[in-house]
Amino acid sequence: DTEVTQTPKHLVMGMTNKKSLKCEQHMGHRAMYWYKQKAKKPPELMFVYSYEKLSINESVPSRFSPECPNSSLLNLHLHALQPEDSALYLCASSQGPLAGSSYEQYFGPGTRLTVT
Amino acid sequence: AQSVTQLGSHVSVSEGALVLLRCNYSSSVPPYLFWYVQYPNQGLQLLLKYTSAATLVKGINGFEAEFKKSETSFHLTKPSAHMSDAAEYFCAVSVSSGTYKYIFGTGTRLKVLA
Numbered sequence: 001d002t003e004v005t006q007t008p009k010h011l012v013m014g015m016t017n018k019k020s021l022k023c024e025q026h027m028g029h030r031a032m033y034w035y036k037q038k039a040k041k042p043p044e045l046m047f048v049y050s051y052e053k054l055s056i057n058e059s060v061p062s063r064f065s066p067e068c069p070n071s072s073l074l075n076l077h078l079h080a081l082q083p084e085d086s087a088l089y090l091c092a093s094s095q096g097p098l099a100g101s102s103y104e105q106y107f108g109p110g111t112r113l114t115v116t
Numbered sequence: 117a118q119s120v121t122q123l124g125s126h127v128s129v130s131e132g133a134l135v136l137l138r139c140n141y142s143s144s145v146p147p148y149l150f151w152y153v154q155y156p157n158q159g160l161q162l163l164l165k166y167t168s169a170a171t172l173v174k175g176i177n178g179f180e181a182e183f184k185k186s187e188t189s190f191h192l193t194k195p196s197a198h199m200s201d202a203a204e205y206f207c208a209v210s211v212s213s214g215t216y217k218y219i220f221g222t223g224t225r226l227k228v229l230a
Binding site for chain 1: 148150152157158159160161162165167206210216217218220221222223225
């Protein structure tokens, strides 16, 4: 199984709502990532978890809160988002941390988030 | 600092023609380089990667790329374009800046004309 799954596929939320995005992989990968992608732009790294510990936070606003409950799951909790946070949110995983390796990342299909 | 540059945000080719998507990198150490493809409303999929084992790398869907150190390039090619190749293509480099992460190029949108 070389698949990264993400739910939901689409999400519309108001600025006062709290919602969560979920990501799952069963490849035994030990690094997982959250990216934000705006239309016609490359993915922007938000967070990296390595061996279930947060290793990179790219100065993301606190209204985005990641969580890694176990080695297969990654959540992104959303609260009080702004309309400019509307984007495609991609989850990815890799066999291990990228340090000194040629590991490729496996991407999920993404969650299309619209903030109204 | 390591970086990657994709020349041409849009490339159009006729069906059956050669596809050439350009990627240049900047790195003070031997880089790990990747090409990913993204179809509309989907995630990214790895096409191929350079790991220093061979300079000519073959990937999926008939794509290949050649690592040229002298030109600091890793251009993606396919001999004959298919309509199904229409997508966004990203070049990426695995970099170290305290911690390791990917740096993506700005992307090239490939259009295939019938």
